[in-house]
Amino acid sequence: MKRIKVNGAELAYRDEGSGEPIVFLHAFPLNQTLWDGQLAAFASDYRVITFDWRGFGHSTLGDRILTMDVFADDLTGLLQELSIERAIICGLSMGGYAAFAFYRKAPERVSALILADTRSTPDNEEGKRGRLEMAELVRNNGAPALVDIMIPRLFGETTLRNNPQVAERVKAMIESSQPEGVAQALLAMAGRVDSTDMLPQISCPTLIIVGNEDKLTPPDESEKMSQAIPGSILEIILNAGHLTNIEQPESFNRSVSDFLSSRN
Ligand code: MLT
Numbered sequence: 001m002k003r004i005k006v007n008g009a010e011l012a013y014r015d016e017g018s019g020e021p022i023v024f025l026h027a028f029p030l031n032q033t034l035w036d037g038q039l040a041a042f043a044s045d046y047r048v049i050t051f052d053w054r055g056f057g058h059s060t061l062g063d064r065i066l067t068m069d070v071f072a073d074d075l076t077g078l079l080q081e082l083s084i085e086r087a088i089i090c091g092l093s094m095g096g097y098a099a100f101a102f103y104r105k106a107p108e109r110v111s112a113l114i115l116a117d118t119r120s121t122p123d124n125e126e127g128k129r130g131r132l133e134m135a136e137l138v139r140n141n142g143a144p145a146l147v148d149i150m151i152p153r154l155f156g157e158t159t160l161r162n163n164p165q166v167a168e169r170v171k172a173m174i175e176s177s178q179p180e181g182v183a184q185a186l187l188a189m190a191g192r193v194d195s196t197d198m199l200p201q202i203s204c205p206t207l208i209i210v211g212n213e214d215k216l217t218p219p220d221e222s223e224k225m226s227q228a229i230p231g232s233i234l235e236i237i238l239n240a241g242h243l244t245n246i247e248q249p250e251s252f253n254r255s256v257s258d259f260l261s262s263r264n
Contacts, residue, residue, distance in 0.1 A: 001058060006077035007070075009062030013051035013078065017043030020111065021087035022260075023075070024050045025095030027117075027154075027243065028189065029146060029182045030173045031057030034092070037249040038256070046260075049087070051078060053098075055181020066184035068192045072101035079109065088260065090114035092245060093217060094185065100195035103202065112263060113202065114256060116209040117242045119221040120195040120228075131190040135183040143177045150174055156213030156241025166246055199228035206232040207259040211240030211247060233259055 001012050014032065022042060024035040032050040042048050052059035053071055064070050075098065079087060089110050091099030096118025103110055123131065137145050151174075152160070155167055206229050210222035219236055226234035235255040240247040 009054040010060045012058035021047040025091035027093035041253045066188040068101035071098035086111045088112040092116040112205045114207045119217045122194045128190040131186040135186040144175045158239040159247045211244045213241040216242045
């Protein structure tokens with residue numbers, strides 16, 4: 001894994017393959033290894049970039065308070081450092097929230113958008129309260145305290161029943177995450193703005209992916225986004241919950257690859 005200094009934080013990243021750049025933005029409270037299966041699948045045809053958000057994985061938190069705009073600025077900084085002008089941006093869940101912030105700031109840098117298991121709407125009051133409680137929990141008890149809360153939310157019933165080793169992998173990611181980064185990301189998600197108004201202005205090719213068993217960002221949110229983003233394509237992945245890319249990697253990769261090759 002490589003490291004690069006961006007906006008005062010050290011970001012751990014991978015940059016493999018060549019061709020059109022595609023950047024994968026990981027979910028909360030995970031890290032870039034969420035994308036191992038996509039790195040392996042796409043690096044033969046694309047330049048694939050994955051990285052740990054500041055405060056996650058092997059990236060330092062730096063001295064900025066996390067917001068979706070800070071994540072977006074880090075993405076801009078990383079692309080600049082790597083001399084990438086435009087990229088396909090694929091964000092899953094919190095990665096999607098950050099992708100909206102990035103698109104708002106720099107639409108000219110996005111050649112195509114993939115919004116997986118995410119939503120444009122902000123948290124409601126109950127959701128915000130839950131985030132604050134979880135931030136306190138993780139600050140007091142560490143990241144392992146999140147495992148029992150997050151695992152049932154992240155996975156669909158089918159995966160939990162038939163593929164528990166995938167859940168074990170994610171459990172290890174959660175346990176190894178940085179408590180302060182996780183706590184700040186919770187507050188950042190609670191404070192994120194509503195991106196729904198921006199959807200009709202998204203003018204790049206857009207793919208929306210959602211698992212039919214996704215409880216965190218359910219399919220009806222994706223359907224609404226797809227109605228609002230002109231020309232967007234909606235793919236519902238069967239037998240997957242919130243982490244479609246690791247619950248059903250073949251279906252996820254096929255959707256992405258069909259979408260990318262269908263442009264123009
Ligand atoms: C994620 O998967 O990134 C988060 O759980 C999304 C959320 O909590 O809103």
